[in-house]
Every structure is written in structure tokens, then in C-alpha cells.
Amino acid sequence: MRSADRKVDLLITGIGRLVTPVGSHPRGGKEMAVLKEIPQAAIAIAGGRIVLADAEATVLRALGDAVIGEVLDAGGRLAMPGLVDAHTHLVHAGSREHESALKRSGVPYLEILARGGGILSTMKATRTASEQALYDQARRSLDEMLLQGTTTVEAKSGYGLCLEDELKQLSVTRELSKTHPIELVSTFMGAHAVPPEYQGRPDAYVELVVDVMLPKVAEAGLASFCDVFCERGVFTQEQSRRILTEAKRHGLRPKIHADELESLGGLQLAAEVGATSAEHLLVSDDAGLQALADGGVIPVLLPGTSFNLGLNKHARAREMMDQFHLPVTLATDYNPGSSPTESMQLIMALAQIHLRMTPEEIVTACTINAANAIGRGSEIGTLEAGKQADVVIFDVPTLAYLPYHFGINHTFGVIKKGRAAVWNRRLVQG
Numbered sequence: 531m532r533s534a535d536r537k538v539d540l541l542i543t544g545i546g547r548l549v550t551p552v553g554s555h556p557r558g559g560k561e562m563a564v565l566k567e568i569p570q571a572a573i574a575i576a577g578g579r580i581v582l583a584d585a586e587a588t589v590l591r592a593l594g595d596a597v598i599g600e601v602l603d604a605g606g607r608l609a610m611p612g613l614v615d616a617h618t619h620l621v622h623a624g625s626r627e628h629e630s631a632l633k634r635s636g637v638p639y640l641e642i643l644a645r646g647g648g649i650l651s652t653m654k655a656t657r658t659a660s661e662q663a664l665y666d667q668a669r670r671s672l673d674e675m676l677l678q679g680t681t682t683v684e685a686k687s688g689y690g691l692c693l694e695d696e697l698k699q700l701s702v703t704r705e706l707s708k709t710h711p712i713e714l715v716s717t718f719m720g721a722h723a724v725p726p727e728y729q730g731r732p733d734a735y736v737e738l739v740v741d742v743m744l745p746k747v748a749e750a751g752l753a754s755f756c757d758v759f760c761e762r763g764v765f766t767q768e769q770s771r772r773i774l775t776e777a778k779r780h781g782l783r784p785k786i787h788a789d790e791l792e793s794l795g796g797l798q799l800a801a802e803v804g805a806t807s808a809e810h811l812l813v814s815d816d817a818g819l820q821a822l823a824d825g826g827v828i829p830v831l832l833p834g835t836s837f838n839l840g841l842n843k844h845a846r847a848r849e850m851m852d853q854f855h856l857p858v859t860l861a862t863d864y865n866p867g868s869s870p871t872e873s874m875q876l877i878m879a880l881a882q883i884h885l886r887m888t889p890e891e892i893v894t895a896c897t898i899n900a901a902n903a904i905g906r907g908s909e910i911g912t913l914e915a916g917k918q919a920d921v922v923i924f925d926v927p928t929l930a931y932l933p934y935h936f937g938i939n940h941t942f943g944v945i946k947k948g949r950a951a952v953w954n955r956r957l958v959q960g
């Protein structure tokens with residue numbers, strides 16, 4: 531530490547083991563298993579950033595006679611970068627437990643949508659809801675995410691499906707990003723489904739998205755990314771191309787929901803338009819995965835969706851890593867239909883069992899790779915000097931225990947931008 535740095539706002543001591551990926555870039559293939567591990571560690575934080583994360587003796591020596599604002603003792607627990615949830619449909623009204631019986635009786639996800647349910651059912655609820663009601667519901671979800679160790683969340687629109695209500699959803703995201711400790715990255719997803727007014731006229735709806743919605747969203751600075759649901763019966767590859775190409779023209783970075791149920795060439799399109807990420811990928815073939823690798827597109831896998839839809843089909847995470855050296859990312863896909871969970875810890879457990887990922891790979895997938903999937907790799911995703919101080923402290927004896935003991939919350943503490951947001955398992959007010 532230079533003498534100019536000799537003021538520390540927060541010092542976290544007593545970290546039994548600090549575990550973190552290193553660097554700012556996505557980690558692909560074998561690199562995903564490489565973590566830096568420091569026993570008996572401490573983290574010094576100033577101005578919301580990490581000044582030093584190292585062995586406690588080294589940190590204390592470097593601090594010398596520095597002025598220290600607050601000290602928090604992690605009590606020998608495990609610290610890692612705050613979890614990044616790179617794919618959610620955070621802002622929506624209501625819930626869809628009434629569809630569970632249909633799903634149990636074998637009615638497919640897209641059939642429920644075709645009957646006017648599914649996404650369209652949440653669209654109706656969201657259109658009717660006030661901004662305040664949407665805000666309150668999403669805020670409760672964010673609190674839950676924070677309590678579970680998530681510090682940054684991507685939030686998609688796509689339940690308004692008309693200009694006014696898409697803007698309403700995105701405004702709620704913007705409001706939440708000002709008031710909640712969790713940092714939000716906003717994605718415009720007007721092309722999530724074809725609304726009833728445009729039934730049978732999907733191209734006309736695509737034109738509305740392109741000509742009316744995109745310019746307004748971009749002008750108001752309401753989103754950083756644009757996503758589209760490229761799936762049979764929803765949007766074709768050609769319609770998706772039109773939307774993502776126009777999105778780029780307006781300064782929004784492309785993302786795509788692809789290969790969830792059927793492959794329409796969404797991964798090739800992702801590479802073609804230079805998408806940051808392609809998400810779901812349950813039925814992807816080798817050609818699609820090679821396109822991602824060649825195009826530098828990050829695969830975002832959502833094992834909560836296949837679990838909850840009872841699909842018995844899992845993304846080919848091992849091949850993505852071992853054969854295609856891809857930087858696999860994990861996310862909740864939190865939404866009221868296909869994945870009603872805020873818990874990244876549940877996703878970790880599913881990733882270990884269904885995607886056959888190791889605990890180290892899972893950490894990388896939920897931190898630095900996820901950060902890159904939302905364009906934030908240089909700021910968050912690792913515990914290194916200079917990065918934003920987003921830290922989660924888990925009450926687990928070993929790293930492997932985290933995805934192993936599932937169904938409970940292991941989070942003891944969460945530090946967001948250098949401030950305790952959760953401590954002793956409770957939200958810190960103020």
C-alpha cells in the first residue's frame with residue numbers, strides 16, 4: 531500500500547478461505563477450474579473498491595498504521611466474489627402456480643403459451659399492474675437474492691409487449707437500481723412473445739419492436755442489452771436477426787434466448803451479430819457450439835429451467851468446457867413460468883448434478899464469466915485489488931460443501947460496493 535492509500539473504510543478479517551477467479555476476462559474450458567485460494571485471508575476496502583485481498587498477515591502488515599473505519603470478522607468462513615445472476619426476468623406481476631397442474635399432466639411449455647397462457651398470462655398481469663406494485667414485487671425478490679449472496683443481477687423486460695408497458699417495466703428496473711443495494715443491468719426484451727393484438731402477424735410486431743420500441747428505449751437510456759426469444763412459434767432466426775441488428779444500431783448489445791426447445795440456428799445468429807451471450811442451449815449441437823466458440827459468445831446455462839419444466843434434458847456443459855473451451859456461465863432465469871427461483875445456490879447444486887460441473891467451475895460460472903456475460907468483467911467477478919468490493923461470505927466448511935448441501939441458504943454476509951448489505955444472515959438496513 532502506498533501512504534496515499536492509508537485509509538481503509540472496511541477491513542474484513544477472519545476469512546477462513548478466500549476463493550476467487552483471477553482477471554477480468556471470461557475463463558473458458560480448463561481455465562474455469564483454476565481459482566486462487568488464500569487461507570486465513572483478509573480484504574481491505576476503500577471507496578467501495580478492494581485495496582488488498584490477501585493473507586491476513588500480509589494485509590495487516592501492508593496496512594501498518596492506516597486509519598481503519600470498520601472491521602468485520604468473518605469468523606473463519608469462506609469468502610468469494612458476490613454472485614452475479616446474468617439472466618433474470620425480475621420485474622413482473624403475479625405468479626403462475628396455476629400452470630403447474632397443466633405441466634404435470636404433460637402439456638408442453640410452448641403449448642401453454644400458444645393457448646394464451648405462459649408468458650402471455652404474465653403479460654396480462656404486468657400490463658394491469660401499477661409501477662408501484664411491480665416495484666414492490668421485484669424489490670422483495672431482490673431482497674431474497676441479496677440474502678442468498680447475489681450482488682449483481684441482469685433484468686429483462688418482455689412482459690409488457692407494447693411500448694407503454696415495456697417502458698413501464700424498464701422504468702421500474704431503473705428505479706430499483708437507484709434504491710436497492712443490488713446492481714441491475716437492464717435488457718430490453720420486447721421480442722419475448724407475440725402479444726394477442728398481433729397474433730398471426732409476427733412480422734408486424736417485429737416492426738413495432740424495431741421502429742417504435744427500440745428507438746424509445748435507447749433514447750431514454752433504459753437498457754444496455756437487447757434480447758430475443760428465438761424459438762419455433764415465437765420468433766424465427768430471420769426475425770431475431772432483424773431485431774438484434776437494429777438493436778446494435780441503437781447502441782444496445784445483443785443477447786439471444788436460443789436452443790431451449792428446438793434449434794433454429796440461434797447460435798449461428800448470435801455469432802453473426804456479435805452477441806455478448808446466448809442463453810438456455812438445452813438442445814445445441816456441435817455446429818452451434820463451435821459458432822459460439824468462434825464468435826466469442828458466452829453460453830449462459832439455466833439449469834433451473836430444465837429442472838422446473840421437468841424436461842429431463844440438460845445443457846452439454848461438460849462438452850462446452852472440455853471440447854469447445856467455452857466460458858460457461860450459470861444463472862437462475864428467475865421468472866414466474868419456467869424458473870421461479872431467486873436462488874443462485876440452488877442453481878449451483880443443479881449444475882453439479884445435472885451439468886456435471888465441479889465446485890471450482892461453478893464458482894467461475896457464477897462470478898467472472900457471469901460478469902462478462904453482462905459486460906461487467908472489468909469491474910466485478912473477482913476479489914482483486916482495484917475491483918469493486920462485492921463479496922459474499924458463506925458459512926460452509928469447504929468450497930465443495932456449497933453445491934453439495936442443497937436447499938438451504940449458506941450466506942452469512944454480503945458486502946456490496948464496500949458496504950455490508952447482509953450480516954449475520956440478516957439484511958443491513960440503511
Ligand SMILES: N=CN[C@@H](CCC(=O)O)C(=O)O
Binds near residue numbers: 648835863867
Ligand atoms: N423462455 C423464454 N422466456 C423465459 C420464460 C418466461 C416465462 O415463462 O414467463 C425463460 O427464459 O425461460
Ligand SMILES: [Zn+2]
Binds near residue numbers: 863
Ligand atoms: Zn429468460
